[in-house]
Amino acid sequence: MKCEKNVWGCVQSSPLVKLMMAALKSSGCEVDLTRHISCEVCDVTVNGGYDSELNQVIVCQNVTRTEGMTQGVLAHELIHMFDYCRNKLDFKNVEHLACTEIRAANLTHCSFLSAMFQGDASPFKIAKAHQDCVKTKAAFSVMAIRRIDEAEARAVVDRVFDKCYNDLEPIGRRIRRNSLDMYKAYQDRYAFGYE
Amino acid sequence: MEGEVYADDLSSVPALSWLVRPCERYKEEYKDCRSIKAKFHQYFIHGETKDCSNWQADYDHCLQYRKYKDLESLTSVIKSEMKRRQERLKGHYTNTVWDKRESPPDDWNKPLPEYLQKTQEGSYLALKSKEQKEGKIEEPSYICTIS
Numbered sequence: 265m266k267c268e269k270n271v272w273g274c275v276q277s278s279p280l281v282k283l284m285m286a287a288l289k290s291s292g293c294e295v296d297l298t299r300h301i302s303c304e305v306c307d308v309t310v311n312g313g314y315d316s317e318l319n320q321v322i323v324c325q326n327v328t329r330t331e332g333m334t335q336g337v338l339a340h341e342l343i344h345m346f347d348y349c350r351n352k353l354d355f356k357n358v359e360h361l362a363c364t365e366i367r368a369a370n371l372t373h374c375s376f377l378s379a380m381f382q383g384d385a386s387p388f389k390i391a392k393a394h395q396d397c398v399k400t401k402a403a404f405s406v407m408a409i410r411r412i413d414e415a416e417a418r419a420v421v422d423r424v425f426d427k428c429y430n431d432l433e434p435i436g437r438r439i440r441r442n443s444l445d446m447y448k449a450y451q452d453r454y455a456f457g458y459e
Numbered sequence: 460m461e462g463e464v465y466a467d468d469l470s471s472v473p474a475l476s477w478l479v480r481p482c483e484r485y486k487e488e489y490k491d492c493r494s495i496k497a498k499f500h501q502y503f504i505h506g507e508t509k510d511c512s513n514w515q516a517d518y519d520h521c522l523q524y525r526k527y528k529d530l531e532s533l534t535s536v537i538k539s540e541m542k543r544r545q546e547r548l549k550g551h552y553t554n555t556v557w558d559k560r561e562s563p564p565d566d567w568n569k570p571l572p573e574y575l576q577k578t579q580e581g582s583y584l585a586l587k588s589k590e591q592k593e594g595k596i597e598e599p600s601y602i603c604t605i606s
Contacts, residue, residue: 268583292563297588298579299568318575319567348564351557363556376503390499391506430550440500443491448484454460455478455544 267303267325270334278335279450284342287434287458293349312337314344316355336372343368362406362420363428369401370429375441434458463521478540482521489514513539
C-alpha cells in the first residue's frame with residue numbers, strides 16, 4: 265500500500281513522471297495505473313523493472329521505499345515504455361536492449377556522486393565521466409537481463425552508444441540533481457508535442 | 460502553454476512566435492548556465508563548459524519585443540529557439556538503432572493474466588485510477604515561480 269501511495273504521489277506531483285506519462289499519452293500509449301504499474305516484492309538486488317512480456321512497470325516495494333526512489337524507478341522504466349511505444353523495439357535484440365538501457369541511465373541516473381559511488385568518476389576524473397557511468401550502468405542492466413558476461417555487454421553497449429546517448433527524448437535534457445531542470449523539462453513539453 | 464506572445468496576437472506576428480518563452484525563463488536559463496553547479500555538470504558531461512551568451516541574447520531580444528514590439532528581435536529569438544530545437548531533436552532522429560513505429564503497439568493494453576487482474580482489482584492504485592477517470596481527483600495546484 266505504501267508503494268502504491270508513493271506511485272500515486274509521483275504521478276500527481278513529480279514533473280519527471282508527469283512528463284513521461286504525458287509523452288506516452290500523446291504518443292497513443294496512455295499509462296493505466298491499474299494495468300501498467302505493479303508493486304511487487306522482488307529480489308533485494310533490484311529496485312524495479314519493466315516486464316516486456318506483460319508491458320508492465322514493476323516497482324519493488326521491499327526495496328523502493330520512498331517517494332524519491334519511486335520517482336527514479338518510474339522515470340527509468342517509463343523510458344523503456346516510451347521506447348517500446350514509439351519504436352519497433354525488440355527486447356530479444358541485444359542492441360535494442362542496450363540502447364534503451366543507455367537512454368534510461370543517461371536520462372534518469374548518473375549524477376557525479378552516483379558515478380563516483382559506481383567507480384566511474386573521482387575528483388581526478390571528471391571530464392566526460394558521465395559517459396563512463398552510463399556505459400557501466402547500461403552494461404550491468406544488459407548483463408542482468410540477458411545473462412551475458414561483462415565483456416560482451418560492454419561491447420554491445422559501445423556499438424550503439426553514440427546514437428543512443430544523444431537521443432534525449434522525451435525529457436530533452438540531462439537533468440542536474442537539485443536544480444529546476446525537471447520543472448523546465450516539464451514546461452517544455454508542449455513545444456515538443458507531449459501534451 | 461506559456462509564451463511571451465499572447466495568443467490573441469499570434470495572427471499578427473511571425474509564424475512560430477509561440478516558441479518564444481516568457482522572457483524571465485531566458486534570464487533564469489542564463490543565470491543557471493553560468494552557475495558553478497551547472498558548469499561542473501557541463502564539464503562532467505561534455506568535458507568542457509558551455510557558452511551561455513545565447514541565453515543572454517535571447518533575454519535581451521525578448522525584452523525588446525516586450526517593450527517596443529520589435530519584430531526583428533522577436534524573429535531573432537524564434538531563430539534561436541529553432542536552433543535549440545534542431546540540436547535537441549538531431550540526436551533523436553539520428554538514432555537508427557531501431558525503426559520508428561507508425562502507430563502504437565497493438566498489444567499495449569492486452570489483458571493481464573486472470574490471476575494478476577484479480578490482485579489489481581481492489582488495489583489502492585485501481586481505486587485512484589477509477590477516481591481520476593471519473594473526474595473526482597483534482598490536479599494539485601501549486602505556485603511555481605522561477606526568479
